[in-house]
Amino acid sequence: MSKKVRVRFAPSPTGGLHLGGVRTVLYNYLFAKKQGGDFLVRIEDTDQTRYVPGAEEYIFDTLRWCGLEPDESVQHGGNYGPYRQSERKAGYRQYAEQLVKNGHAYYAFDTPEELEKMRQDHKTEHNPSPQYDHTIRMKMRNSLTLSEEETARLLSENTRHVIRIKMPANETVSFTDMIRGEVSFETGLVDDKVLLKADGMPTYHLAVVVDDYLMEISHAFRGEEWLPSAPVHILLWKHLFGLENMPQWAHFPLILGPNGKLSKRDGAKYGFPVFAMNWTDPKSGELTEGFREKGFLPEAFINLLALLGWNDGSEKELFSLDELVQQFSMERVHSAGAKFDYDKAKWFNHEWIKKLPATALLPKVEALMSKNGFTITDTILLEKVIELVKDRCTLLTDFVQQACFFFQAPATWDAEAVKPKWNGQKKEFFQQLIRNYQDVSDWSLAVLEANFQTTAVANQLKPGEVQLPLRIMLVGGKFGPPVFAIAELLGKEETISRMEKALPLFE
RNA sequence: GGCCCGUUCGUCUAAGGGUUAGGACACCACCCUUUCACGGUGGUGAUACGAGUUCGAAUCUCGUACGGGCUACCA
Numbered sequence: 001m002s003k004k005v006r007v008r009f010a011p012s013p014t015g016g017l018h019l020g021g022v023r024t025v026l027y028n029y030l031f032a033k034k035q036g037g038d039f040l041v042r043i044e045d046t047d048q049t050r051y052v053p054g055a056e057e058y059i060f061d062t063l064r065w066c067g068l069e070p071d072e073s074v075q076h077g078g079n080y081g082p083y084r085q086s087e088r089k090a091g092y093r094q095y096a097e098q099l100v101k102n103g104h105a106y107y108a109f110d111t112p113e114e115l116e117k118m119r120q121d122h123k124t125e126h127n128p129s130p131q132y133d134h135t136i137r138m139k140m141r142n143s144l145t146l147s148e149e150e151t152a153r154l155l156s157e158n159t160r161h162v163i164r165i166k167m168p169a170n171e172t173v174s175f176t177d178m179i180r181g182e183v184s185f186e187t188g189l190v191d192d193k194v195l196l197k198a199d200g201m202p203t204y205h206l207a208v209v210v211d212d213y214l215m216e217i218s219h220a221f222r223g224e225e226w227l228p229s230a231p232v233h234i235l236l237w238k239h240l241f242g243l244e245n246m247p248q249w250a251h252f253p254l255i256l257g258p259n260g261k262l263s264k265r266d267g268a269k270y271g272f273p274v275f276a277m278n279w280t281d282p283k284s285g286e287l288t289e290g291f292r293e294k295g296f297l298p299e300a301f302i303n304l305l306a307l308l309g310w311n312d313g314s315e316k317e318l319f320s321l322d323e324l325v326q327q328f329s330m331e332r333v334h335s336a337g338a339k340f341d342y343d344k345a346k347w348f349n350h351e352w353i354k355k356l357p358a359t360a361l362l363p364k365v366e367a368l369m370s371k372n373g374f375t376i377t378d379t380i381l382l383e384k385v386i387e388l389v390k391d392r393c394t395l396l397t398d399f400v401q402q403a404c405f406f407f408q409a410p411a412t413w414d415a416e417a418v419k420p421k422w423n424g425q426k427k428e429f430f431q432q433l434i435r436n437y438q439d440v441s442d443w444s445l446a447v448l449e450a451n452f453q454t455t456a457v458a459n460q461l462k463p464g465e466v467q468l469p470l471r472i473m474l475v476g477g478k479f480g481p482p483v484f485a486i487a488e489l490l491g492k493e494e495t496i497s498r499m500e501k502a503l504p505l506f507e
Numbered sequence: 508g509g510c511c512c513g514u515u516c517g518u519c520u521a522a523g524g525g526u527u528a529g530g531a532c533a534c535c536a537c538c539c540u541u542u543c544a545c546g547g548u549g550g551u552g553a554u555a556c557g558a559g560u561u562c563g564a565a566u567c568u569c570g571u572a573c574g575g576g577c578u579a580c581c582a
Binding site: 010011012014044046047049050108110112115124125126127128129130131160162164180183184185186189190191193194196197198199201203204208223224225226227228229230251253254256260261304307308309311313314315317334335336337338339340341343344345346347348350354389391392393394402417462463464465466467468471472475477478479480481482483 | 508511517519521529531532533542544545546574576577578579580582
């Protein structure tokens with residue numbers, strides 16, 4: 001039997017989406033699209049204490065920016081809703097109770113204080129974090145230790161309680177991970193995880209299994225940090241819906257920062273973005289910079305993420321989203337964690353800026369220019385400028401410096417770069433050049449350069465000696481594309497005006 | 508502490524028993540260029556360690572070391 005491929009990304013809306021999260025989305029998306037399947041987003045908001053306004057919207061905005069549109073979600077609709085777990089609350093309890101009835105789970109009435117006491121009492125040097133497991137549970141207040149009548153009474157009085165899974169004392173649970181192969185666990189070493197919380201909400205453990213079943217998920221992918229709880233989920237599948245219906249699992253390697261698991265703190269600390277887009281924490285007001293605002297192209301962002309833990313076996317590194325869909329395979333995803341390298345990330349962006357046509361860059365650069373106070377009226381010119389300077393832009397934000405002087409005459413000039421070698425001979429040369437340029441009717445790069453060289457030679461100057469001064473006149477500094485290309489785009493009037501204005505500054 | 512996963516240049520990785528261990532980023536040198544880049548050529552640089560299996564191991568097995576993750580009524 002081959003079920004239709006259906007995968008899900010199940011984020012918890014508690015803040016910005018970071019690199020690892022987006023890569024998880026990406027691999028889900030690529031796998032689904034490659035197989036002709038569906039990709040859906042399910043919001044895992046079962047922890048009401050961690051609700052963060054705006055986080056859910058942010059997730060969808062990020063997916064949109066990346067071009068990874070879900071087939072089903074809160075925003076996209078679908079036949080398997082609701083796609084927000086808080087709205088599915090009513091359904092979970094029956095599954096937990098079914099487990100209790102079958103002896104695979106139990107009611108636990110321990111208060112937070114009692115749990116804390118248990119941890120303190122059992123804490124030793126060799127066991128710094130005691131678990132609520134098969135060695136402990138008979139010492140706690142639950143339906144296993146209480147009489148049937150007492151349990152019934154507590155339940156009928158609506159005593160706060162949770163439902164915990166009853167992990168077998170001595171079984172081996174194993175499954176085949178698509179990336180790691182067979183992974184196995186001893187159930188006696190795993191604790192009795194809470195399945196249903198006192199507020200009636202399921203924990204992740206119950207919700208992920210129930211919803212993956214109800215939403216007919218065929219393949220369940222998540223980060224490696226979930227591997228230790230896999231045995232809980234396997235057992236839940238076994239007792240609730242049958243192992244034969246369980247999705248195939250794959251646990252992605254972690255994306256590491258300079259010191260282990262990537263955190264948003266790393267961004268501030270090491271000067272690179274961690275989130276996809278800017279995220280402002282609504283409580284603290286703290287802004288965490290995103291790749292998008294840093295000047296990354298979504299094409300590059302997707303590309304670099306895809307290659308962080310996967311490759312197609314060839315030496316190809318630049319992939320469009322379509323190419324990734326074509327080439328992706330779970331078997332080629334690495335099992336080892338990957339340390340994020342910002343230099344390489346920038347390289348990907350640079351490559352994509354070079355690769356994309358100016359027309360594709362135009363709207364983004366235009367927005368950036370206007371954000372920096374340059375109102376562009378001539379988009380034809382801007383497009384030419386982009387074509388001319390994009391090779392020297394690693395980040396989109398670099399366009400501001402590389403393009404600004406085409407739209408605004410320099411306000412300051414790096415005269416110091418010229419003065420030391422300045423002399424009367426050069427001054428005369430430029431005076432003559434201005435006169436010559438005034439007579440040019442075919443204002444083109446070739447004509448301007450030829451005229452420049454002839455004039456230089458006539459003045460006993462090597463053309464190279466006077467190119468830098470011309471650049472400073474037109475640009476203001478030692479940067480930008482070839483100087484005659486600049487003059488050509490600037491036009492006759494503006495070029496001559498800038499020359500006349502700057503010439504006296506070199507005295 | 509326990510459990511789980513992992514280990515090829517500084518970083519991302521290729522090589523699914525036989526290669527001078529390949530590529531990319533970064534770095535260095537040279538070329539191109541009298542701006543800065545792009546580009547081109549070349550260079551430095553890795554199979555964690557120890558056993559075993561084998562004619563032969565980066566590749567298979569075991570151990571050790573190291574790294575990471577998990578160990579909440581968070582996901």
